[in-house]
Amino acid sequence: MTAAIEIRGADKRFGTVHALKSVDLTVEAGDFFALLGPNGAGKTTLINLLAGLSVADAGTLKVMGFDVGRDYQQARRNLGVVPQELVFDPFFTVRETLEIQSGYFGLKHNDDWIDDILDNLQLADKAHANMRTLSGGMKRRVLIAQALVHRPPVIVLDEPTAGVDVELRQSLWKFIQRLNREGHTILLTTHYLEEAESLCRRVAILKQGQVVALDTTQHLLQSRALGSLEDVFVAIMQDSELKVGA
Amino acid sequence: MRGFLTLFFKEVLRFWKVSLQTVLAPLISTLLYLLVFSHVMADHAEVYPGVSYAAFLVPGLAMMSMLQNAFANSSSSLVQSKVTGNLVFVLLTPLSHWEFYWAYVLAAVVRGVLVGSVVVLTVWFFFPIPGREPLWIVVFALLATILSGSLGVLAGIWAEKFDQMAAWQNFIVLPLTFLSGAFYSIHSLPPFWHTLSRFNPFFYVIDGFRYGFLGNSDVTPWQSLLIVGSACLALSWTTLALLRSGWRLRT
Ligand SMILES: Nc1ncnc2c1ncn2[C@@H]1O[C@H](COP(=O)(O)OP(=O)(O)OP(=O)(O)O)[C@@H](O)[C@H]1O
Ligand SMILES: [Mg+2]
Numbered sequence: 264m265t266a267a268i269e270i271r272g273a274d275k276r277f278g279t280v281h282a283l284k285s286v287d288l289t290v291e292a293g294d295f296f297a298l299l300g301p302n303g304a305g306k307t308t309l310i311n312l313l314a315g316l317s318v319a320d321a322g323t324l325k326v327m328g329f330d331v332g333r334d335y336q337q338a339r340r341n342l343g344v345v346p347q348e349l350v351f352d353p354f355f356t357v358r359e360t361l362e363i364q365s366g367y368f369g370l371k372h373n374d375d376w377i378d379d380i381l382d383n384l385q386l387a388d389k390a391h392a393n394m395r396t397l398s399g400g401m402k403r404r405v406l407i408a409q410a411l412v413h414r415p416p417v418i419v420l421d422e423p424t425a426g427v428d429v430e431l432r433q434s435l436w437k438f439i440q441r442l443n444r445e446g447h448t449i450l451l452t453t454h455y456l457e458e459a460e461s462l463c464r465r466v467a468i469l470k471q472g473q474v475v476a477l478d479t480t481q482h483l484l485q486s487r488a489l490g491s492l493e494d495v496f497v498a499i500m501q502d503s504e505l506k507v508g509a
Numbered sequence: 510m511r512g513f514l515t516l517f518f519k520e521v522l523r524f525w526k527v528s529l530q531t532v533l534a535p536l537i538s539t540l541l542y543l544l545v546f547s548h549v550m551a552d553h554a555e556v557y558p559g560v561s562y563a564a565f566l567v568p569g570l571a572m573m574s575m576l577q578n579a580f581a582n583s584s585s586s587l588v589q590s591k592v593t594g595n596l597v598f599v600l601l602t603p604l605s606h607w608e609f610y611w612a613y614v615l616a617a618v619v620r621g622v623l624v625g626s627v628v629v630l631t632v633w634f635f636f637p638i639p640g641r642e643p644l645w646i647v648v649f650a651l652l653a654t655i656l657s658g659s660l661g662v663l664a665g666i667w668a669e670k671f672d673q674m675a676a677w678q679n680f681i682v683l684p685l686t687f688l689s690g691a692f693y694s695i696h697s698l699p700p701f702w703h704t705l706s707r708f709n710p711f712f713y714v715i716d717g718f719r720y721g722f723l724g725n726s727d728v729t730p731w732q733s734l735l736i737v738g739s740a741c742l743a744l745s746w747t748t749l750a751l752l753r754s755g756w757r758l759r760t
């Protein structure tokens with residue numbers, strides 16, 4: 264079966280910063296995957312390469328078997344990305360934003376699915392509010408809605424729960440889990456490690472542009488005999504510190 | 510096709526929602542120019558025999574505002590989207606560089622032609638001017654706004670901040686539109702400036718457009734068509750190549 268995401272030797276520099284150092288990563292179709300790492304580890308850079316927002320210096324990246332450069336149209340149809348930055352278009356309402364996004368993907372008659380997303384993200388009563396008038400957490404929900412509008416098989420969420428209240432966080436994860444059960448592959452980044460621990464089947468940890476751990480959540484917890492993913496994360500960070508020092 | 514149409518309509522909607530600023534304001538400033546210049550210059554010798562200065566001025570001023578508004582539409586939309594970051598919503602989609610380019614350019618054409626039409630019709634209400642060759646009017650209106658809209662896309666791709674955009678506006682678009690014979694026939698210029706104007710594509714745009722109204726021009730409309738058409742092709746080709754490479758958009 265084709266992997267949902269296949270990354271081989273992805274390398275990226277920004278001037279003197281070596282943001283990604285020949286990263287290999289495969290995410291199987293249907294997986295629920297966490298991409299973890301400290302600030303500046305390269306998580307967003309990797310997601311940007313996958314989304315075509317940025318171009319790799321070397322390496323190949325594929326989404327559902329489609330090369331993000333050569334078959335960019337197919338790759339992007341198969342991918343939904345929730346950006347980390349809270350961006351929005353102040354000219355439009357929530358519903359207009361979603362209809363426009365849907366149109367970019369060539370979709371017609373998408374109203375039922377848009378309604379479904381609005382309900383699940385508790386945005387229905389804000390459908391006709393201008394984007395400018397929404398609170399930060401609500402803008403984040405619209406970003407998530409925008410990424411889902413074309414029903415992409417692969418969904419990438421870059422810190423989707425930053426600034427989102429507890430109640431919504433729970434209903435958001437319920438919705439994402441439903442999508443995963445329906446066959447969507449999920450890749451997320453988060454700094455709330457208990458979220459990753461309870462949701463994700465597999466985990467990759469990036470540090471300074473390198474993958475320093477890649478395993479199932481269960482194995483990671485067992486192999487270290489530590490109580491939580493957070494403890495494991497800290498231990499791995501310290502280990503890799505020693506390696507870098509040696 | 511639908512993706513392209515969505516981006517095109519979104520771009521039209523974007524300026525239409527603020528039409529006070531994007532359509533009415535240019536109309537008023539153009540009418541003020543017209544009022545002041547046609548009075549000051551009323552005693553000025555006729556540029557073409559039997560054509561009043563006001564009749565000479567109207568097509569030039571209308572075209573100037575079309576050029577400026579077409580440029581403003583694509584350039585400011587792109588820079589705004591880059592500065593606020595919401596250009597990602599377009600960049601994440603399967604839209605090709607062709608679709609991207611034509612959606613922004615055609616929305617600029619719509620705004621430019623709309624402003625131009627409103628100016629000409631408003632003036633015509635007070636002061637009927639002839640429209641001898643309507644086909645040339647349409648041809649040059651379209652080519653002019655395509656040229657200027659493309660220049661706006663190019664500027665929008667390049668600029669990362671609003672002040673860089675303002676530099677384009679002040680140091681490139683404004684001089685090109687002012688030194689284009691909008692207010693005078695370039696035959697009345699000293700030789701140096703006359704020769705320089707001959708290298709300005711906007712000169713041919715205005716000259717050809719004016720021919721459509723008056724049936725009189727400095728060069729033949731066919732020559733203008735050839736030059737403006739070539740300029741459009743060269744600029745589209747350059748801009749499309751840059752878009753395709755992802756230059757400054759997909760870093
Ligand atoms: N456009 C850019 N120009 C220059 N440097 C950049 C750019 N984008 C990222 N970097 C650098 O690349 C490195 C990786 O950044 P990235 O945003 O991928 O980190 P991250 O893992 O997403 O961090 P965070 O958890 O804070 O979001 C950092 O050192 C960052 O400063
Ligand atoms: Mg990040």
